[in-house]
Amino acid sequence: MVFCPYCYKVHTNYWRLRLHWRMHEPFECDVCYDTFKTLSDLRDHHISLHRELPFDLPFRPVSVEREE
Numbered sequence: 001m002v003f004c005p006y007c008y009k010v011h012t013n014y015w016r017l018r019l020h021w022r023m024h025e026p027f028e029c030d031v032c033y034d035t036f037k038t039l040s041d042l043r044d045h046h047i048s049l050h051r052e053l054p055f056d057l058p059f060r061p062v063s064v065e066r067e068e
């Protein structure tokens with residue numbers, strides 16, 4: 001048995017806990033499904049690991065912003 005450190009809800013295994021964590025960490029990587037607490041964490045992860053920006057997020061690529 002494992003329990004969530006955020007809300008103390010009990011889960012039968014670690015995999016279920018990981019799924020549950022998405023509730024608390026809504027910023028999910030669309031490539032590897034890792035989750036992050038903040039949007040900037042996700043963006044940093046995406047840029048460093050996948051070499052690109054996430055798709056459906058409320059910001060535009062840095063290159064586009066700089067052109068304007």
Ligand SMILES: [Zn+2]
Pocket residue numbers: 004005006007008009020021024
């Ligand atoms: Zn929880």
Ligand SMILES: [Zn+2]
Pocket residue numbers: 029030031032033034045046049050
């Ligand atoms: Zn990822």
